Amino acid sequence: MSADTAYMASIWQTALIHMKKAFIKPLFETWIKSTMPLSINDNVIEIGTPKQFVKEWLESRYVPVIKAALKAAANKDFEVIFINMDMDIDIESVEEETALLTIEVPATELDIISEKIENQPIIPAIAEKPITDNDALTNTDYLKYLDDIGDIPEAAAALSTEISPPDTTKNNIKKERYPNRQNTNLPPISEEFNLNPKYIFSTFVIGNSNRLAHAASLAVSEAPAQVYNPFFIYGGVGLGKTHLMHAIGHRIKENNPNSKVVYISSEKFTNELINSIISGNPENFRQRYRNIDVLLVDDIQFLSKKEHTQEEFFHTFNTLHDANKQIIISSDRAPREIQTLEDRLRSRFEWGLITDIQPPDLETRIAVLRKKAMMESLNVPNEVIVYIASRIENNIRELEGALIRVIAYASLNNQPIDIDLATEALKDIFPDGRPKQITTDLIKDIVATYFKLKLEDLSAKKRTRNVAFPRQIAMYLCRELTEISLPKIGEIFGGRDHTTVIHAHDKIHRERNSDAKLNNTIKDLIKRIES
Numbered sequence: 001m002s003a004d005t006a007y008m009a010s011i012w013q014t015a016l017i018h019m020k021k022a023f024i025k026p027l028f029e030t031w032i033k034s035t036m037p038l039s040i041n042d043n044v045i046e047i048g049t050p051k052q053f054v055k056e057w058l059e060s061r062y063v064p065v066i067k068a069a070l071k072a073a074a075n076k077d078f079e080v081i082f083i084n085m086d087m088d089i090d091i092e093s094v095e096e097e098t099a100l101l102t103i104e105v106p107a108t109e110l111d112i113i114s115e116k117i118e119n120q121p122i123i124p125a126i127a128e129k130p131i132t133d134n135d136a137l138t139n140t141d142y143l144k145y146l147d148d149i150g151d152i153p154e155a156a157a158a159l160s161t162e163i164s165p166p167d168t169t170k171n172n173i174k175k176e177r178y179p180n181r182q183n184t185n186l187p188p189i190s191e192e193f194n195l196n197p198k199y200i201f202s203t204f205v206i207g208n209s210n211r212l213a214h215a216a217s218l219a220v221s222e223a224p225a226q227v228y229n230p231f232f233i234y235g236g237v238g239l240g241k242t243h244l245m246h247a248i249g250h251r252i253k254e255n256n257p258n259s260k261v262v263y264i265s266s267e268k269f270t271n272e273l274i275n276s277i278i279s280g281n282p283e284n285f286r287q288r289y290r291n292i293d294v295l296l297v298d299d300i301q302f303l304s305k306k307e308h309t310q311e312e313f314f315h316t317f318n319t320l321h322d323a324n325k326q327i328i329i330s331s332d333r334a335p336r337e338i339q340t341l342e343d344r345l346r347s348r349f350e351w352g353l354i355t356d357i358q359p360p361d362l363e364t365r366i367a368v369l370r371k372k373a374m375m376e377s378l379n380v381p382n383e384v385i386v387y388i389a390s391r392i393e394n395n396i397r398e399l400e401g402a403l404i405r406v407i408a409y410a411s412l413n414n415q416p417i418d419i420d421l422a423t424e425a426l427k428d429i430f431p432d433g434r435p436k437q438i439t440t441d442l443i444k445d446i447v448a449t450y451f452k453l454k455l456e457d458l459s460a461k462k463r464t465r466n467v468a469f470p471r472q473i474a475m476y477l478c479r480e481l482t483e484i485s486l487p488k489i490g491e492i493f494g495g496r497d498h499t500t501v502i503h504a505h506d507k508i509h510r511e512r513n514s515d516a517k518l519n520n521t522i523k524d525l526i527k528r529i530e531s
């Protein structure tokens, strides 16, 4: 074994002990344990992951923690590169292999290291308590981090009230957690073209909740600065605002590769402004944002209370708008609801089109999950998709997170994905006893899946027994399990009369008593609907 390999393995082993302490157990088991060190070279360490999504997940969420653990282990900073090895890694063999590699570090020494770490606070400046699934650093952690990086010069101190901790209520992978306030060298504008290649129109699922926002986004992307300028999208957390903004950016670049498209979060905008003041070169900052064709600013609500940044943004806005350049803005709420947003800025946002995205309905949630599974080339049974979609209603990011968790769980345990596995994988997210909202959409979906029908069949005019009977069962279940009125149920099943619903309900009720097989089917369906 080369000295480098032994060195790498012993660092990784020690870093693992740190990480074990930093993460809550299921997270450590799911995301960290399946990785293995591949090579080490000066200050770069390559880490192998079993699947592409594990790589992406680690890259987007846990790099700071992994780096801190490596630093704690080796007392130096490492760049971390993840490499997808696309293989089923058996955790026990990874553990064995890493242990074999560390043979040159005597076990007792490892015990001593382990004990030492046990008595240390969890990786300094990263977290004071184990990282939970939301990976939410507390505001205190963040402020502590800001303290750790030292005093800020006077010019920035004047603005320091403008630096607010990130919104830790979000499980937001794209936010920059540690703005590097000491870096005063702004990268050239071309490096700002940081659009996520996955956020394109073809991967965006259209439903009633986002149809208008999607149509307007398409229109803006095909005719920038000509139809809606500015274009303002707002909606709750994780509903696809950033996805649409990036999709617009991609499309504009496709249509005109020379156009300068810049996407930035309002937090980053604020931090760059502060940096430019620290470096005594605010003009540099101004030029940077006033010489572009399309400006996409995400999460503008973070500018509330930041008067200096608002002022700067106001001028940037005017310059771009006067020059007929497209401005696209997103926010978690409508302009008039953003408190302490200057009136002149608010009124400018209202010049163009304001559109919202609502939480998706069940059908859209199912479609999003199907698309995601398809994109990952994974075969996820419909009942698992419905199980997840019926429980997470208000956040597509969480919806995707739940699916990824199920996939990871199946892959790590080398088991097929089915409803039992999904229940087990998600038991922390859907704790027992959480009341589940039973909707007619959910009932229709489960009944259609059970009888291998298309959803539309239940509302169609067809009267053949293989369709009519499941339809009657679905009507019966809607009557039994929801508070929806008879006429409304009739309407949901293809505009049928309420007397048809009464007839279906009576028929199934009667037959259940005399037909044990049917009774079991109904019980099974109820279990699926309620589980």
Ligand SMILES: Nc1ncnc2c1ncn2[C@@H]1O[C@H](COP(=O)(O)OP(=O)(O)OP(=O)(O)O)[C@@H](O)[C@H]1O
Residues within 6 Å of the ligand: 170, 172, 199, 203, 204, 205, 206, 210, 235, 236, 237, 238, 239, 240, 241, 242, 243, 244, 299, 332, 368, 396, 397, 400
């Ligand atoms: N309609 C959709 N179709 C497919 N994927 C979607 C859709 N809406 C959201 N997503 C996915 O959900 C995740 C969260 O979306 P996004 O980051 O755009 O949300 P957001 O509204 O900007 O959230 P935030 O308010 O936290 O910034 C992304 O992975 C995105 O691709």
